[in-house]
Amino acid sequence: MAFRSRREKLRSILSGGTCVHPGSVYDAISIRIAEDLGFPLGMFGGSVASLAVLGDPDVTLITLTELAEQMRRMSRASALPVLVDADHGYGNALNVRRTVQELETAGAAGLTIEDTLLPAAFGETKTQLIPLEEGVGKMKAALDGRSDPTLVIMGRTGAAAITSIEDAVRRAEAYEATGVDALFFTGIKSRTELETIASATRLPIVLGGAPEELNGLDYLASQRVRIALQGHAPIAAATQAVYETQKALREGMAPKSLKGLASSELMARVMRESAVKARSADVLEQNLGPNK
Numbered sequence: 649m650a651f652r653s654r655r656e657k658l659r660s661i662l663s664g665g666t667c668v669h670p671g672s673v674y675d676a677i678s679i680r681i682a683e684d685l686g687f688p689l690g691m692f693g694g695s696v697a698s699l700a701v702l703g704d705p706d707v708t709l710i711t712l713t714e715l716a717e718q719m720r721r722m723s724r725a726s727a728l729p730v731l732v733d734a735d736h737g738y739g740n741a742l743n744v745r746r747t748v749q750e751l752e753t754a755g756a757a758g759l760t761i762e763d764t765l766l767p768a769a770f771g772e773t774k775t776q777l778i779p780l781e782e783g784v785g786k787m788k789a790a791l792d793g794r795s796d797p798t799l800v801i802m803g804r805t806g807a808a809a810i811t812s813i814e815d816a817v818r819r820a821e822a823y824e825a826t827g828v829d830a831l832f833f834t835g836i837k838s839r840t841e842l843e844t845i846a847s848a849t850r851l852p853i854v855l856g857g858a859p860e861e862l863n864g865l866d867y868l869a870s871q872r873v874r875i876a877l878q879g880h881a882p883i884a885a886a887t888q889a890v891y892e893t894q895k896a897l898r899e900g901m902a903p904k905s906l907k908g909l910a911s912s913e914l915m916a917r918v919m920r921e922s923a924v925k926a927r928s929a930d931v932l933e934q935n936l937g938p939n940k
C-alpha cells in the first residue's frame with residue numbers, strides 16, 4: 649500500500665520511548681519545508697485547514713471533501729507522515745467511518761476523532777461534549793472504516809478543560825478499550841493532571857496545546873507522551889510575511905527593495921525544481937526525436 653511506510657513511521661514514534669514535536673503543516677509548501685527541516689511528523693490541524701482552505705476561523709465550516717483534498721495535495725508533495733485533526737469526524741458515527749475512508753485514501757498517516765459536540769449547538773455558548781457512549785461508537789466506527797491496518801486512529805477528548813479530569817479519565821479508558829492506537833488530549837493544565845491520565849491508561853499519549861508547566865520532552869516522554877503539539881505558528885508567520893510584502897508594494901516599494909523574501913535557492917528547493925526539471929528533460933526533450 650502506497651502510504652504504509654508513512655504510517656509505520658508514525659507508529660514507530662508512538663511505540664518509541666521519546667516525545668517529538670510535529671511540524672505544523674497545511675499545504676504543499678509547508679509540508680515540504682517541515683520535511684526538509686527534519687521534522688519526523690506533520691500535524692494538520694483543523695484550525696489551519698479552515699484557515700488555509702477557506703480563510704475561516706475554526707468553527708467547523710470546512711467540509712470533509714475540502715479537508716481530504718488538502719491532505720491529498722500534501723501527500724502528493726511530500727512523504728512526511730501527517731497526523732490529521734479530523735475534528736468530530738464530520739457528523740455521526742457513520743460519517744466518522746466515511747471520514748476515515750477519505751483520509752486514508754488521501755494519504756494521512758493518522759487521524760484524531762474527538763468527542764466535542766460540533767458544530768456548536770444552538771443556544772450554547774460553551775463547548776459541549778457528546779455522551780461517552782456516542783464517543784465510543786465513533787471510535788468503533790473509525791476503526792471499522794480503516795482498510796489499511798497501519799493507519800493510526802486516535803481517540804481524542806478535551807474533557808479535562810470542559811467537564812473534569814475525572815471525566816477525561818473515564819472517556820480515555822472507554823476509548824482505549826475500543827482498540828484505538830493512541831489517546832489525544834487537549835486542555836491538560838498541569839503535571840498532576842497529566843500524571844493522573846497517564847497512570848489510568850496504557851496507550852501512547854498525544855498532547856494538544858499544553859501550558860508551560862508541561863514543557864520538557866524528557867518529562868513528557870516519562871509520562872508516555874509521544875507527540876506534543878506546539879500550536880500553529882508557521883501559518884501566522886506566513887500571514888505576517890504576506891501582509892508585510894503586500895503592504896510595502898501597495899505603499900509603492902519597488903519589488904527589488906522588498907525584505908524577507910525566500911531566496912531563489914529556497915524557492916527552488918520548495919518546488920523540488922531540479923527533480924521536476926530532470927523529469928521534464930527526460931519525457932519532453934527526448935520526445936522531440938532526432939530532429940531536435
Ligand SMILES: O=C([O-])CC(=O)C(=O)O
Nearest residue numbers: 691693694695696733856
Ligand atoms: O489538532 C490540532 O492541531 C489542534 C487543533 O485542534 C486545531 O488546530 O484545530
Ligand SMILES: [Mg+2]
Nearest residue numbers: 693694695733
Ligand atoms: Mg481542531
